[in-house]
Amino acid sequence: MVEPSDARRMSIIVTKGTLDWAYPPFVLSTTAAAMGFEVALFFTFYGLPLLLRDLDLAMSPLGNPAMKMPTAGAHLGMPNLLSMVPGVDAAATAMMKRLMKRKGVASIPELRALAVESGVRMIACQMTMDLFDYRLEDMIEGVELGGAATYIEVAAQSGINLFV
Amino acid sequence: MADRTLDVKGLNCPLPILRARKALATLPPGATLEVLATDPGAVRDFEAFARTTGHALLESTRDGPVFRFLLRNRT
Numbered sequence: 001m002v003e004p005s006d007a008r009r010m011s012i013i014v015t016k017g018t019l020d021w022a023y024p025p026f027v028l029s030t031t032a033a034a035m036g037f038e039v040a041l042f043f044t045f046y047g048l049p050l051l052l053r054d055l056d057l058a059m060s061p062l063g064n065p066a067m068k069m070p071t072a073g074a075h076l077g078m079p080n081l082l083s084m085v086p087g088v089d090a091a092a093t094a095m096m097k098r099l100m101k102r103k104g105v106a107s108i109p110e111l112r113a114l115a116v117e118s119g120v121r122m123i124a125c126q127m128t129m130d131l132f133d134y135r136l137e138d139m140i141e142g143v144e145l146g147g148a149a150t151y152i153e154v155a156a157q158s159g160i161n162l163f164v
Numbered sequence: 165m166a167d168r169t170l171d172v173k174g175l176n177c178p179l180p181i182l183r184a185r186k187a188l189a190t191l192p193p194g195a196t197l198e199v200l201a202t203d204p205g206a207v208r209d210f211e212a213f214a215r216t217t218g219h220a221l222l223e224s225t226r227d228g229p230v231f232r233f234l235l236r237n238r239t
Contacts, residue, residue: 030182031181034213035212036216036217106176106179111178
């Protein structure tokens with residue numbers, strides 16, 4: 001028996017695992033929880049690494065034409081070709097982390113801890129866990145396993161359902 | 165004079181809201197919390213937070229770069 005949709009419930013399907021794309025699900029889920037929402041995050045595909053105990057998030061300017069970083073008063077992008085040079089992606093990641101810290105933006109580990117503390121449900125897609133040979137033991141405490149039907153049921157009861 | 169002051173100057177979204185919610189949870193019903201922030205987004209955020217949670221936003225002022233919010237814990 002499916003309960004009617006509740007405007008104070010939110011679900012987010014998390015499919016990306018880069019440093020930048022880790023932010024929307026963790027920012028939205030912690031904020032919604034702070035505003036009295038019940039929240040569930042469903043991690044699948046490249047979102048699964050966001051559940052690993054040891055987070056090693058990276059990002060790349062490759063194929064990211066909208067990524068123009070504040071540099072000396074202007075916004076500068078990086079040519080795709082440059083991403084092929086060893087160390088460039090690591091430098092982009094380090095630069096982003098420095099920028100976040102300088103601007104007082106929470107780190108992903110901090111936001112994730114706040115999410116867990118606020119009771120946000122962390123559900124890992126069973127199928128893609130198997131696909132990529134991820135083990136539950138490598139993930140943080142409290143991760144539930146679920147399949148598509150698990151998600152559909154959660155979504156049917158949630159007023160806000162997002163896909164990141 | 166607020167019952168407690170929370171300084172979140174220098175912190176960006178969503179930290180001001182998250183820290184405020186945590187502080188309110190430790191205060192008794194009806195107690196007031198003063199929040200000092202520098203994040204301009206916090207102005208609209210605290211309005212939305214108050215409307216959605218039932219904690220009252222009694223004051224929302226600005227002194228140069230510092231925004232001051234006075235919240236009252238739900239009773």
